[in-house]
Amino acid sequence: MKRRASFVACLALLCALPAIVAAAQDPAAAAPEFDAKTLTRIRQHSPRPPPPADPTNRVADDPRAAAFGQRLFFETRWSKNGEISCATCHEPERAFTDGKQLGEGLGKLERHTPSVLDVAYNRWFFWDGRADTLWAQAPGPLENDAEMGATRVGAAALVAEDAALRAAYTELFGAPPDVADRTRFPRDAKPSATNASANAAWLGMREEDRDAIDVVLANLAKSFAAYQRKLVTGPAPFDRFVEGLVDGDTTKLAALSPSAQRGLALFVGKANCRLCHSGPNFSDGEFHALGLVPLAGPPPRDSGRHAGAKLVKEHPFNAASRFSDARDGDAALRLSTVRSAPEMWGEFKTPSLRNVARTAPYMHEGQFTTLEQVVRFYSTMEGALPVGHHQETILQPLGLTDVEIADLVEFLRTLDGTDPPEELRRPPGAR
Amino acid sequence: MKLSLFLAALGLVLTSCGAPRAQETRLKDVIEAGPAQRENASRAKEPHAQSDSEAPAPKPAPQAPPPAWLGARETRSGAGAYLVRWRTEPAEIPMNDEFSLRAWVFAADAPDVVLRDVELVIDAAMPDHGHGMARAPKFVKRDDGSIEAQGMLFHMPGRWELYFDVSKDELTERAQVHVELE
Numbered sequence: 001m002k003r004r005a006s007f008v009a010c011l012a013l014l015c016a017l018p019a020i021v022a023a024a025q026d027p028a029a030a031a032p033e034f035d036a037k038t039l040t041r042i043r044q045h046s047p048r049p050p051p052p053a054d055p056t057n058r059v060a061d062d063p064r065a066a067a068f069g070q071r072l073f074f075e076t077r078w079s080k081n082g083e084i085s086c087a088t089c090h091e092p093e094r095a096f097t098d099g100k101q102l103g104e105g106l107g108k109l110e111r112h113t114p115s116v117l118d119v120a121y122n123r124w125f126f127w128d129g130r131a132d133t134l135w136a137q138a139p140g141p142l143e144n145d146a147e148m149g150a151t152r153v154g155a156a157a158l159v160a161e162d163a164a165l166r167a168a169y170t171e172l173f174g175a176p177p178d179v180a181d182r183t184r185f186p187r188d189a190k191p192s193a194t195n196a197s198a199n200a201a202w203l204g205m206r207e208e209d210r211d212a213i214d215v216v217l218a219n220l221a222k223s224f225a226a227y228q229r230k231l232v233t234g235p236a237p238f239d240r241f242v243e244g245l246v247d248g249d250t251t252k253l254a255a256l257s258p259s260a261q262r263g264l265a266l267f268v269g270k271a272n273c274r275l276c277h278s279g280p281n282f283s284d285g286e287f288h289a290l291g292l293v294p295l296a297g298p299p300p301r302d303s304g305r306h307a308g309a310k311l312v313k314e315h316p317f318n319a320a321s322r323f324s325d326a327r328d329g330d331a332a333l334r335l336s337t338v339r340s341a342p343e344m345w346g347e348f349k350t351p352s353l354r355n356v357a358r359t360a361p362y363m364h365e366g367q368f369t370t371l372e373q374v375v376r377f378y379s380t381m382e383g384a385l386p387v388g389h390h391q392e393t394i395l396q397p398l399g400l401t402d403v404e405i406a407d408l409v410e411f412l413r414t415l416d417g418t419d420p421p422e423e424l425r426r427p428p429g430a431r
Numbered sequence: 432m433k434l435s436l437f438l439a440a441l442g443l444v445l446t447s448c449g450a451p452r453a454q455e456t457r458l459k460d461v462i463e464a465g466p467a468q469r470e471n472a473s474r475a476k477e478p479h480a481q482s483d484s485e486a487p488a489p490k491p492a493p494q495a496p497p498p499a500w501l502g503a504r505e506t507r508s509g510a511g512a513y514l515v516r517w518r519t520e521p522a523e524i525p526m527n528d529e530f531s532l533r534a535w536v537f538a539a540d541a542p543d544v545v546l547r548d549v550e551l552v553i554d555a556a557m558p559d560h561g562h563g564m565a566r567a568p569k570f571v572k573r574d575d576g577s578i579e580a581q582g583m584l585f586h587m588p589g590r591w592e593l594y595f596d597v598s599k600d601e602l603t604e605r606a607q608v609h610v611e612l613e
Contacts, residue, residue, distance in 0.1 A: 040613070044526075275587050284527050286565050286586045334529065337566040337582035392562035 031258035032265040039245065041268040046242040048280035051120035051229060055326035056319045057135045057222045059172060060229060067428060068168040069227030072220060074427035078142070078158050080106055080149030086141065086224070089113045092425035095358035096231065101295065101366030107146030110302065112366035115359045117420070118352060120229040123285030127348045127364040128308025132335050133324075135225035136317040139217055143190050151190040151198060153179065153205075156216040173219045177212040184209060214316075218323035230424055233355055233417025238264075241414070256414055262404075263411025271378070271398050271408060282353035282415065289346040289391055290377075291384035295365045298385060302364070305347035309340035343391045357413045371409045379405060499575055500535040500545070507539060508597055508604035513549075514539050515595045515606040519583075526612045527586045532568075533579045536597050545576035550598040553580045555591050588612045 034042065059065035076085045084105050090096040096116045103109035111127050125131040131140065141147040142155065159165045160176045169176050179185040189201035202210065237255040241264075244252030256264065267273045278284045287305040294300045312335065317323050319331035326332065348364045362368040368377065377384070379400040387393060400408070419425065503516040517534040524530055532553060536546045553570070556563040568580040585591050595606040 275589070278527060278588065284586045286527075330529070333569065333582050334566075337568055337584075339565060339567040343562070392560050394560045394562075 031261040034245075034265065038265060038268060041274060042242060042245065042264065044274075044278065045268075045280055045282065046239045047235075048121075048239070051118075051232060054120075054133060054135075054225070054229075054331075055329050056133050056324040056331050057225055058325040059219075059222050059226050060135075062172070062226060064168070065172055065223045065226035066230050067227075068165075068172060069223035069225065070424065070428050071165065071168065072224055073227055075158075077162075078148070078150040078155050080145070084148045086148075087427075089141075089147070090116050095355055095419075097359050099360070101361050103147070105141075105144070105147035106149045109146055111364050112361065114351065115355060116228050117231050117233055117355050118281065118417075120232065121281045121352065122283075122349075124287075124308075124312070124349060126308065128304045128311070129287060129349055130308040130311035131315060132312050132318050132331060133225070134228060135218070135221040136315055136319075138221040138224040139317060142220075143192070145192070145195055151188055152213050152217040153185050153189045153202075154187045155220060156213050157185065157187060159216065159220070169216075169219070172223070176216055177209075179213075185213070214323070218317055221317060227424075231420050233419065236354065236417040237414040238411075239417075257410060259407045259410040260414045261411075263407035263409070264414075266400075266404055266408055267411055271400065271404075273378075273408075275394060276350045277353050283350045285350070287344065287347035287349055288394070289348070289387065290363075290395065291346075291381070291387060292363055292365070292367050292377075293383055293385060295367065300346055300385065303345050304364070305344040305349075306340065306342070309338050309344060312338060343388065345388060345391075346385075353412060354415050355417055357416050371412050372405060375400070375405045375408045375412075498543075498545075499533075499577070503533075503535070504608075506595065506606045506608045508595070508606040510604050511539055512604050513537065513546075513597045513606060514542050515551075515597065517593075517595070524585060524591075524610055524612065526588055527584070529566075530583050531579055531581045532583050532593075533573070533577050534595060535575070535577045536595075547576040548599065551578045552594075552596040552598070553578065553583075554594045554596070555583070555585065556594070557587065557589055557591055559590055560587070585610070585612055 054060040073086045073090075076083050076088075079085065089098045089103050089105060090113065091098055098104070098113045101112060103111065103113040114127070119125075119134060122134070123129075125134060125137040126140070131137040139152070142150045143152065156176060157179050159169050160179050166176065184205070186201040186205070188198050189205060190198045191202050192199045205213075237260075240252045240255040241261075244250070244255065267277075276284050276286075276288055287308075289304070294302065312318060315321070319329065319335050320327055324332070356362075357371065360369060360371070362371070362374050368374045376382075378395070379398045381395060381397040384395075500516040500518075503518040506515050506517070507513070508515065514537040515534055516537065517532060519530050519532045521530060534551060534553060536549050536551055537544060538546060553568065554563065564584060565586050566582055566584045568582045571579045571581060573579055589612060591610045591612060593608050593610060597604050597606065
């Protein structure tokens with residue numbers, strides 16, 4: 001009630017303020033005047049609340065699990081060549097991405113590496129959403145032979161044999177299983193559709209041994225997640241600007257240049273980016289097909305959400321699995337309502353636009369090098385593949401002017417938040 | 432808290448009830464009803480909650496708890512045979528957040544008897560965008576004849592259409608409303 005009253009009271013002032021600020025800075029460049037509807041829309045993007053809880057992970061917000069997870073994130077020993085950690089591709093000094101078009105570990109990947117900054121806000125994980133929780137995501141890269149090529153048995157062995165890892169694990173989850181017997185616990189064993197010998201070794205193990213290993217893997221996964229949940233960025237210039245809209249503080253309003261303010265007006269207005277890049281995280285968390293041409297040329301081979309919707313339900317570590325700490329919770333209900341349909345072919349997750357200036361290149365194959373290229377694509381849709389039968393028909397060429405394109409890019413650059421604390425951006429204990 | 436309200440209601444029902452048979456059904460209704468109805472049931476027992484009549488009745492006759500569809504939104508099927516009453520939880524459909532929707536079907540000419548021998552399918556779409564919901568909600572049949580669609584999601588702002596397809600004997604009639612999300 002009170003908030004609404006003060007909101008209304010400020011409204012008249014607010015509409016005029018950006019213009020005043022702009023005039024003071026550069027009389028030639030006009031900042032837009034936001035009407036009430038535009039203001040309401042702008043405020044849907046800020047402030048950003050803390051990340052949602054994850055009841056499927058009982059250690060999600062346990063600082064000890066985060067510290068353990070941080071150790072694991074920078075751990076290279078379990079990778080097949082002993083050199084690759086999560087941070088090899090999610091480099092802290094590159095906003096936890098790798099700057100490459102396609103990810104590269106032991107081999108070349110088929111998709112672009114997204115940032116894990118602010119990842120705790122996401123609803124689905126991976127470009128195709130094939131993981132429904134942050135922790136369910138982690139076993140993928142660990143065991144993928146093109147990424148780290150580790151095995152869950154090898155990982156459990158490292159935890160059992162390394163004194164520091166063992167102590168941290170034990171404090172959180174109890175003592176890890178004794179895997180000293182290498183015939184019972186072959187180090188190269190993991191379930192795999194592509195690695196026949198690893199798969200055979202895995203199937204050769206006793207069921208209760210496989211079970212014990214899976215429990216370790218789930219616990220490690222939950223610790224990776226606890227760490228990544230802390231990689232939250234601080235307020236961006238845009239957030240400061242919205243504060244200014246609310247409290248009328250002109251220094252805060254100066255956080256956005258007139259050009260960025262015009263870009264913002266376009267974003268929530270004529271360009272309608274807010275349709276998909278909605279809410280404080282600038283993402284609806286769902287999936288859309290933009291008709292991007294694959295790097296290898298048409299026709300596209302990556303079915304995106306079409307396969308992801310199926311995979312997420314079959315995922316052995318999903319919210320409804322026996323490893324979940326909330327099997328009947330909201331996440332499990334959400335999972336059970338996932339729809340898979342032919343029109344989802346070629347759909348990919350709407351990425352958050354926070355910190356986007358630091359995470360080039362863009363899109364699921366890193367198709368675009370600059371933000372300007374991205375906005376030009378939305379403007380002309382040049383080269384876009386035709387939408388399939390039954391597919392959504394949201395995107396139309398926007399026909400933006402060069403100034404409008406520059407304004408939108410300028411606005412996107414104001415979504416850059418401050419980095420998480422330095423001690424979270426390096427291996428624990430290192431400096 | 433809930434339990435004590437419930438017990439209080441029970442006590443009132445027991446002391447003020449006339450016919451034991453009627454009392455049995457009442458108790459059963461109260462027990463089967465969800466917490467909201469239990470609360471309604473207890474509120475209905477407060478002297479002035481139901482009527483403003485001046486002279487209090489010496490012994491108020493027991494009243495059935497108000498049905499859960501009372502005050503719900505209403506929409507008629509296209510050919511006019513059915514009335515669909517529906518409400519959502521939360522009451523206002525949120526933008527890009529899950530909600531549940533509960534619906535009751537009535538014959539248009541008997542709008543106080545919930546039809547139980549019809550099939551109801553609830554769906555939604557954004558016709559301007561050419562897409563439906565990103566979810567396939569879970570349908571739960573409730574004791575009062577209603578259907579609850581759980582896990583509904585309107586993930587984008589704009590115009591959504593909600594469809595209630597009521598089928599009986601191979602004939603389907605659609606009741607339809609639209610919702611504007613900002």
